[in-house]
Amino acid sequence: MPQALGYLKETASQTAGPYVHIGLIPHMAGFDIFQNNFGNVLAGAATHGEPITIEGRVLDGTGTPVRDALVEIWQANAEGRYNHPADRQSKPLDPDFRGWGRTGAEFSTGLYTFHTIKPGPVIGRHTRMMAPHVNVWIVSRGINIGLHTRMYFSDEAEANAADPVLNLIEQEERRATLVATRTSRGGKIVYVFDIVLQGEKETVFFDV
Numbered sequence: 001m002p003q004a005l006g007y008l009k010e011t012a013s014q015t016a017g018p019y020v021h022i023g024l025i026p027h028m029a030g031f032d033i034f035q036n037n038f039g040n041v042l043a044g045a046a047t048h049g050e051p052i053t054i055e056g057r058v059l060d061g062t063g064t065p066v067r068d069a070l071v072e073i074w075q076a077n078a079e080g081r082y083n084h085p086a087d088r089q090s091k092p093l094d095p096d097f098r099g100w101g102r103t104g105a106e107f108s109t110g111l112y113t114f115h116t117i118k119p120g121p122v123i124g125r126h127t128r129m130m131a132p133h134v135n136v137w138i139v140s141r142g143i144n145i146g147l148h149t150r151m152y153f154s155d156e157a158e159a160n161a162a163d164p165v166l167n168l169i170e171q172e173e174r175r176a177t178l179v180a181t182r183t184s185r186g187g188k189i190v191y192v193f194d195i196v197l198q199g200e201k202e203t204v205f206f207d208v
């Protein structure tokens with residue numbers, strides 16, 4: 001009977017992770033085991049939009065890379081529409097764009113990487129336009145609940161200044177923790193976005 005279990009002590013809790021790469025991000029473990037792999041490549045050869053690479057590190061409070069972090073992103077396509085039934089905008093979908101990806105930090109460098117396209121602006125609540133952005137979710141050993149944040153683009157300063165979510169952050173200098181730096185490498189566009197879990201330069205996280 002349930003009441004007879006009252007004498008038992010509560011099972012000890014623990015933080016999330018470490019994560020089993022074979023099951024969650026098999027491409028990093030050298031396996032190809034799913035029909036639809038959950039990888040870090042969101043765009044195909046025919047995807048509309050500007051091809052970009054997003055890369056960065058997940059850093060702890062001492063600035064040390066978290067080498068077993070798992071990162072997921074989801075984003076709108078180049079027209080600003082999500083590949084999800086809840087997005088009922090009249091903008092066209094891109095059949096060659098998945099819009100969602102998952103990867104982990106490289107064990108040797110702590111670097112995570114996504115290959116995608118730059119998203120378009122999205123219409124938010126009350127028809128307010130949101131600047132182009134990428135939604136990010138981070139989990140790792142030592143984190144009890146996954147952390148939600150956003151990545152904006154450094155070359156979208158005007159749109160960022162008007163973004164309703166960025167403007168919710170009262171400390172203006174803290175908004176910079178959500179802006180990725182645009183650079184070029186080998187003729188390809190790369191946005192660098194480091195995620196700091198705690199400390200003076202902690203990334204802004206959202207309660208979603």
